[in-house]
Amino acid sequence: MEIVAKLQKQFMDFISALYRERFLDDQFLQLQKLQDESNPDFVCEVVSLFFEDSENLINNLTAALQQQVVDFKQVDSHVHQFKGSSSSIGAQRVKNACMAFKTFCEEKNIEGCVQCLQQVKHEYFLVKNKLETLMMLEKQILAAGGRIPDLS
Amino acid sequence: MEMFANSSSISKGMGEVVASEEPHVLAVDDNLVDRKLVEILLKKSSCKVTTAEDGLRALEYLGLAAHQDSSKNSNGSKVNMIITDYCMPGMTGYELLKKIKESSMMKDVPVVIMSSENIPTRIHQCMEEGAQIFMLKPLKHSDVERLRCQIMQCRG
Numbered sequence: 083m084e085i086v087a088k089l090q091k092q093f094m095d096f097i098s099a100l101y102r103e104r105f106l107d108d109q110f111l112q113l114q115k116l117q118d119e120s121n122p123d124f125v126c127e128v129v130s131l132f133f134e135d136s137e138n139l140i141n142n143l144t145a146a147l148q149q150q151v152v153d154f155k156q157v158d159s160h161v162h163q164f165k166g167s168s169s170s171i172g173a174q175r176v177k178n179a180c181m182a183f184k185t186f187c188e189e190k191n192i193e194g195c196v197q198c199l200q201q202v203k204h205e206y207f208l209v210k211n212k213l214e215t216l217m218m219l220e221k222q223i224l225a226a227g228g229r230i231p232d233l234s
Numbered sequence: 235m236e237m238f239a240n241s242s243s244i245s246k247g248m249g250e251v252v253a254s255e256e257p258h259v260l261a262v263d264d265n266l267v268d269r270k271l272v273e274i275l276l277k278k279s280s281c282k283v284t285t286a287e288d289g290l291r292a293l294e295y296l297g298l299a300a301h302q303d304s305s306k307n308s309n310g311s312k313v314n315m316i317i318t319d320y321c322m323p324g325m326t327g328y329e330l331l332k333k334i335k336e337s338s339m340m341k342d343v344p345v346v347i348m349s350s351e352n353i354p355t356r357i358h359q360c361m362e363e364g365a366q367i368f369m370l371k372p373l374k375h376s377d378v379e380r381l382r383c384q385i386m387q388c389r390g
Contacts, residue, residue, distance in 0.1 A: 115375040116274050128270050135266045162321065166350050167267035170372040 086228035093219045094231050100216070105209050110172030111233055126220070129213050132171045136206055139164045143199050147192070157195060158187040164202065175205045256282045257385045262292040262318035262330065263348070271373055272317060272348070279382040284313075289325030289333075292318070298337050310339050315366075315385055320349035320356065328360055335364045346384065348373065 100106045117124040139160050146157045165180035179202040186194030220230055259281045263269045269285050276283045286292040293299040297307025316334060320327040327347050334340045344366035349356065357368045367384055369377060 109372050109374070112372075112374045113271075116271075116278065116378075121274060121277070124274055128267060131266045131270055159323065163265055166265050166371065169350060170265070170267050170271055172372075 086223065086226045089219065089223045089226060090228060090231050093216075093223060094233075096219060097216060097233065100212055104174050105212050107172045107174040109170065113172065114230070114233065117230075126217055128171060129217060132167055132173070132213075133210060135167050136164065136176075136210075139167075140199075140203055140206065143202075147196055147199060152190075152192055152195075154187050154190050154195075158184065161187055168206075173206075173209045176202060176209055179205045256280055257314040258282045258284065258312050259315045259317060259385075260284050260286060260292060260295060260313050262286045262289065262316065262322070262327070264288055264319065264322045268319065268348075268371065268373075275373055275375075275378050275381060276317070278378045279385065281315075281381075281385065288322055289318075289327070289330040292316070292330060293325075293333060296334070296337075296340060298333060298340065310337075310343075313340075313343060315344050315346065317346040317348065317369075317381075319371075320347055320360070321351075328356075328363065331360060331363050331365055344384065346381075 097106075113125050113128060142160050143157065143164075146153065146160065161180055161183045165177055165184065168174075168176035168180060179198065183195065183198035183202055186198055223230055257280075259276050261269065261272045261276060261283055262285070263272060264287055269287065273283050273285055284295065286295055290299065294302065296310040296313065297303075298310065316330075318327040318330055322330075325333075327349075331345050331347065334343065334345055341364075345364070346367050346369060347360045347365045348369045348371050350371040352370055360368055367380075369380070
């Protein structure tokens with residue numbers, strides 16, 4: 083039981099920091115509320131989908147911005163997707179970076195867009211790393227026979 | 235679950251009377267993460283869920299696509315509600331709503347529109363076209379109850 087308590091504390095400390103540093107917002111808490119005995123892997127599944135989706139979007143955005151003639155409508159469409167999924171998962175910093183990106187798309191400002199893509203990538207890889215650690219902590223708690231602490 | 239178990243048997247509109255079962259909802263969204271999220275919200279509202287990644291696939295599932303003979307497709311008659319994202323490539327949720335409302339078979343099926351953008355003219359346009367309700371994204375745990383109420387209302 084001591085191991086479980088230690089792991090749970092680690093989890094709580096880690097996730098509290100993520101909220102404090104605005105990596106995650108309340109929407110992530112909403113996702114955790116949806117996880118239960120009948121959907122025990124929900125958060126992990128959604129997080130995996132987010133990673134898959136994001137990496138595709140980053141590739142698409144990179145390619146779109148490298149075109150001779152940039153199709154800003156296409157770029158905007160990808161950014162809209164990225165903003166949507168980061169918002170739905172609670173990845174606040176990624177979402178905010180996407181919002182800035184959208185503005186540059188609307189202005190057809192290519193330099194601004196390129197810079198924003200860098201920023202979005204930066205934020206994405208940061209939160210990806212954090213989420214992977216969080217999912218690992220969850221698995222460790224469950225493997226040790228414990229329950230994921232309720233954050234609300 | 236109890237609410238559905240206690241409701242009276244429901245006519246399926248084909249002369250069949252079936253003991254109440256899980257409502258069947260068609261969820262349409264081009265975003266991978268959002269599709270998963272709406273799926274779980276509906277499952278927690280005790281619904282059977284079919285997902286589609288765009289308007290055309292949704293119409294095909296319902297048997298309403300231009301190239302289909304709707305009399306041969308029975309999926310549409312099994313669907314109790316459609317929930318769709320507004321912003322989708324090819325066909326928007328609004329355009330999908332219109333096609334559903336134009337269909338004699340599906341026009342009475344409630345359609346819920348979701349959007350990440352709170353644009354009053356957009357909301358008004360959808361409600362005018364007959365949308366049941368307009369929901370703002372991101373969807374939350376509390377939306378489970380809202381969806382459940384919508385479905386209960388529609389099932390009478």
